[in-house]
Amino acid sequence: MLIVSLIKNLLLTNKSVLFTTSIFILIMFFSNLENIRMNISETNSYVQVDVGQGDMALINIGDEKIVIDTGKDPITALSKYQKFFSRRTTSKLFLTHGDEDHAGGISYLLKKNVSDVFTTTQFNDSEIGKFLQDYISESPTTKQNLVQKSEYKYISIIWPEDDCYLDNNDCSLGMIINYNKTSIITLGDLSSNIEDKIANLILAKIPKNNFKILKLSHHGSKNSSSEKFLRSISPNLCIVSAGLNNIYKHPSDQVLERLIKLEIPFITTVNSGDIKIML
Numbered sequence: 001m002l003i004v005s006l007i008k009n010l011l012l013t014n015k016s017v018l019f020t021t022s023i024f025i026l027i028m029f030f031s032n033l034e035n036i037r038m039n040i041s042e043t044n045s046y047v048q049v050d051v052g053q054g055d056m057a058l059i060n061i062g063d064e065k066i067v068i069d070t071g072k073d074p075i076t077a078l079s080k081y082q083k084f085f086s087r088r089t090t091s092k093l094f095l096t097h098g099d100e101d102h103a104g105g106i107s108y109l110l111k112k113n114v115s116d117v118f119t120t121t122q123f124n125d126s127e128i129g130k131f132l133q134d135y136i137s138e139s140p141t142t143k144q145n146l147v148q149k150s151e152y153k154y155i156s157i158i159w160p161e162d163d164c165y166l167d168n169n170d171c172s173l174g175m176i177i178n179y180n181k182t183s184i185i186t187l188g189d190l191s192s193n194i195e196d197k198i199a200n201l202i203l204a205k206i207p208k209n210n211f212k213i214l215k216l217s218h219h220g221s222k223n224s225s226s227e228k229f230l231r232s233i234s235p236n237l238c239i240v241s242a243g244l245n246n247i248y249k250h251p252s253d254q255v256l257e258r259l260i261k262l263e264i265p266f267i268t269t270v271n272s273g274d275i276k277i278m279l
Ligand SMILES: [Zn+2]
Pocket: 054, 055, 099, 101, 102, 189, 218, 219
């Protein structure tokens, strides 16, 4: 578990004296303080869960629990988060798209007191989408919400705009979480074609001076996170969710080189396991 907490505050208060290298040192420092985790409140956090080659995040704000994607097989990765799924509170599940590495763990998640599932309309055409519809027809306690551009409390959904007829990846839900001076931009597996197109929409949704965290699209694929996009978003930190020795070679060296060139610090689940951002 890697915890990102004070880094945000330091950057916000004294941007000019912190360079990429010192941020890395801080990250390494925190990664060694495993015992701190026990003393930090479980509330108000975003955790990028290390589900191997895939994507899954747990957001806990106040009493609200939100899950974004499920990874392909999240059972082991979630074993330490049983408290998050306590019987007392329901959680809301956002599925960016129907690929297995993002939604394959749905049957496990649906057993975890999920009240609402948020998807695109295109999701229903996928195998997993069909499974969800069958499940919901027999489970009156779970509801599916089809979403496009909309707001849900502190979450802005900025993509897709209309019924999406592009490929699966380019119809991913594009979301921004704004909470307590932090903005987390999470865009499923969108390619550069769409990212470049929505860069201004993203910026318009981010309050000025917020600490910007970009979860790189498509596990750091070279077809996402163009230099132009990275320059326009100008994130304070990037996170990458990818599996060790994955066959796609994510994250791509080209993308990591872009980040290094632009002096944008990054953390990967490959090297750090779960990444916890205190909000
Ligand atoms: Zn993916």
